[in-house]
Amino acid sequence: QEQLVETGGGLVQPGGSLRLSCTTSGFTLDYYAVGWFRQAPGKEREGVSCISATNSNTYYAESVNHRFTISRDKAVNTVYLQMNSLEPEDTAVYFCAADLSPTCWSHTWSRDREYNYWGQGTQVTVST
Numbered sequence: 001q002e003q004l005v006e007t008g009g010g011l012v013q014p015g016g017s018l019r020l021s022c023t024t025s026g027f028t029l030d031y032y033a034v035g036w037f038r039q040a041p042g043k044e045r046e047g048v049s050c051i052s053a054t055n056s057n058t059y060y061a062e063s064v065n066h067r068f069t070i071s072r073d074k075a076v077n078t079v080y081l082q083m084n085s086l087e088p089e090d091t092a093v094y095f096c097a098a099d100l101s102p103t104c105w106s107h108t109w110s111r112d113r114e115y116n117y118w119g120q121g122t123q124v125t126v127s128t
Contacts, residue, residue, distance in 0.1 A: 002027050002117045004096050009122030012086055018124060020081040022096030024117075029072070033099040034079040035115055036070065038092035038124075045095070047110025051079060053102030059109045063089070086126045093121040 008020040022034060033052050039045040049070040050059045058070050069082040079096060097115035108114050 002098070004098060004117055004119035006094060006096050006119045006122040009094060009124045011125045011127065013128055014087060014126055016086050016126070017082070017084045018086065020083065020094055020096075020122060020124075022079045022081075022119060023077055024098075029077055029079060029098060030074050031102055033101055033104045033109070034070075034072070035097050035099065035104070035109060036079075036081045037095045037097060037112055038090075039095070039121075040092040043092075045112050047112070048094070049081060050099075050104035050109035052104045057104055059104050059106065061110065083124070086124075088126045090124060091126050092124060094124050095119055095121045 004022055004024050006022050012018055031053050035050040036048040037045050038048050048061050051070045051072055055072050067085045072079045096119050098117040099115045
């Protein structure tokens with residue numbers, strides 16, 4: 001069973017930054033589009049960002065655009081989510097997921113059912 005692992009969550013003050021990492025054991029992410037999702041208490045899981053296998057296209061939710069940056073380092077089989085200017089509304093469990101398609105499609109990248117493999121999530125809390 002392919003499994004993704006997220007790390008880097010924690011408690012940060014408003015305006016602060018965190019970098020989340022997503023890696024795998026047993027398979028490479030090189031050929032897959034990878035998405036980041038989040039789920040806040042009492043809310044549905046929402047798509048945050050997606051990066052294609054070739055790193056040639058990325059997408060962001062409007063709520064995080066210009067604050068978050070997704071990137072991939074194939075040398076270490078890891079996808080990152082750099083989160084800057086964090087707000088209390090960013091508090092959630094963050095998940096990464098791999099799509100067997102290598103492409104982030106503009107009309108479907110934020111739909112969680114499009115992704116095949118998921119991690120267990122990492123908690124991000126933005127609070128004073």
